Amino acid sequence: MSHSRKLLQGHVVADVIFNEIKVELQRMHFPRSPCVAFLRIGNDGASVSYVAQKEKMARTIGIKSILKVFDPAQITEDQLMEEIKNLNLDTSVDGILVQAPLPKSIDFVNVCNAIAPNKDVDGFGAENLGRLLQEKSGFIPCTPAGIVELLKFYNISPAGKHVVIVNRSLIVGKPLAALLTQHSPWGNATVTLCHSHSENLSQLTRQADILVLACGKPGYFDSNFVKPATILIDVGITRVADSSPRGYSLQGDANFEAVSPIVQAIAPVPGGVGPLTVALLMRNTLKAFKLQNNFAT
């Protein structure tokens, strides 16, 4: 990438957020630390690694975590709901996160809706998503909130800009569209949401001032999909097998070599949005802790 192009380094922004949380925790005098419970079903490699990263970061900044792992062949939706119900009632647990993906027999949305709204640190439950649409305070999903933090850090205002998002999931596209269309200085964008039924995708993505890719198709988006000077946020993360010692590399949806000479700035994979998702989860956990222990938020 030439020096005139800018890398949007999410890991730098994430470190700032981690430090803020650490300092705030050190200033609080409370008999216990915030605590987040992670529920993982099965041993899918990416899920194991995501939860391990979250546990490690929690430990580093002074947040306690509990990990519950379930056998996908044994656990039913009702049993998982029961686990969540118990954690909802447990006053020593501030936040609850169920790591996706879940087995097909378990409905992810039902599970998210079972988490008490004031412990829903992923923000995927109906109440928090509704509050986001209503522009009321609540828990905002971590990846969209992280993308807004990235834009803020690099002073890239989305206001009045055309943001094209290739993703309509509850985790990325829909909450991001809601955030970026809020009546706020870091909203006020014009948003187009694309998905697998969108016709003429490259014509749509080429209109973007800010282009957000979250398809999970490694290297799919080449120079045909981006207009000059676009800001590109690559959210897609796929493990692609290679001959390295760990056996894979992490790849984004953008063909980095092809698009980097064209774009104004790019949040790459790895090192872009990924670390911000973890940082915003920690911030949401601190918020949940404060809510449940009557600290001002």
Ligand code: NAP
């Ligand atoms: P998902 O639910 O499978 O969503 C994928 C989206 O891409 C869907 O909306 C899908 O459309 C769309 N899509 C797939 N192929 C397409 C195509 N050829 N043209 C246009 N749209 C297409 O997955 P997700 O959970 O949102 O995650 C998406 C990606 O983001 C994954 O790579 C994931 O690892 C990554 N991710 C990264 C972070 C992070 O922290 N950086 C966080 C979350 C997710 P349909 O809805 O029509 O199927």
